[in-house]
Amino acid sequence: MSRPVITISDLAGHVDQPVTLRGWVYNWRKKGKLRFIILRDGFGYLQCIVFRPEVDEEVWEKAVELTQETSIEISGKLVADERAPGGYELKVDNLKIIQIAPEFPIGKKDHGVDFLLNQRHLWLRSKRQHAIMRVRSEAQFAIRDFFQQRAYTLIDSPILTPAACEGTSTLFETDYFGEPAYLSQSGQLYLEPAVAALGKVYCFGPTFRAEKSKTRRHLTEFWMVEPEVAWMQFDGLLDLCEDFISSVISRILEECAVDLERLERDISKLEPATKGSFPRIDYGDAVKTLQTLGQEIEFGDDFGAEHETLLAGLHDRPVLVTRYPADIKAFYMQPDPTDPTRALAVDVLAPEGYGEIIGGSERSASLEHLEHQIEIHGLPRDAFKWYLDVRTYGSFPHSGFGMGLERFVAWMCGISHLREAIPYPRMINRLYP
């Protein structure tokens, strides 16, 4: 009798048929002559039943030997049964042990954060982490599809760079054949020349910031997607942010329903964001609103985490805060033509306290203005020569933004800390495993 080897994602087509599955023992329970084995194969979970009177003694002895995370090949008849989680179970008639696992560090009860992070390579096997990784993967493909379908060209920006993009002191330095080099903290400066070649571009890769931040919203290594569009001005940028977020969330809700349910994510909190119409609030109005709410903030201050949460909390979908004071924003931003003390910058604040997920701006197209800004910010003129060439050889209006993937994934999954939104988080004091 031939038995197809199937995965748990493919049960429905094999009901009442003999099948073989391969995977790991997620959990097991014993009840006299019964053994319940929960098999995990990376695609799902399946309850397998070994009933002593109905199997060879040899099979029973193997079933008794099983431990959590033992790798096995298991065969039997797949049946539908309402008593089984998921609605299907396997009536086992054969069992092959690949390797008996010794006591698995991660058990059924709660563990501390430190312990779990030290076991991150094993923690990934848990249901919750599995679901988060599925959402992250889907988010990445949704993002790439969004740009691909709109004729953007993917431009991979370099990881090793000669200088700071935003002139901060939060760079990881490395030795590049005797010269200092830095791990990239943004691909933007490399996208701007590329957009003059290709019209619409984006990059999507890891970025590095040596900020000594110890908060739920920071990693030292995180993934950022950054589109850049030629001839796009500020209003177009705001539309792009909105269209982008709506589209990607819609796809997550469609494709990851099972994962979001496993994460017990309240979908109704995400649905408004699929419908567009994101509120757009002028920075000045946002400050007034915060003052009305009793916050001690003055025009000219940047928002803290609490301010962002308060502002976002007034709406059921992301909020676009626009036109920040120029001097609290990066040097390359285009001044507002109606008020040069303001920059054509936008931050997108996610609901439920997830904070800033996007930061973007129209870029300054003026060589003079940029040269002045570089001087004011005390940046080395020579290091930016190539960047300024964008404004020398046929300057043009253009805009772009950056979105942190982990912040987006954390929001989608409803998880409180970015460390769970990336397979192997890198944080201050944590480089293992």
Add this chain to the structure above:
RNA sequence: UCCGCAGUAGCUCAAUGGUAGAGCGGGUGGCUGUUAACCACUAGGUUGGGGGUUCAAGUCCCUCCUGCGGAGCCA
């Protein structure tokens, strides 16, 4: 970097300055429908390191280390 909290069994946590315990996990046994199964028994400890106070320190004091939460900064 600053402020706050914590460190006790493999894990999660208890323990008025007075004999260090429980649950889970491990081991042994029982149970034909379990859903983090249950029941019984059992093994398992230099209480983060160093110093101090005290008749007596897991507990109080000093110091160092590690981690967590928050702030600033940002995506």
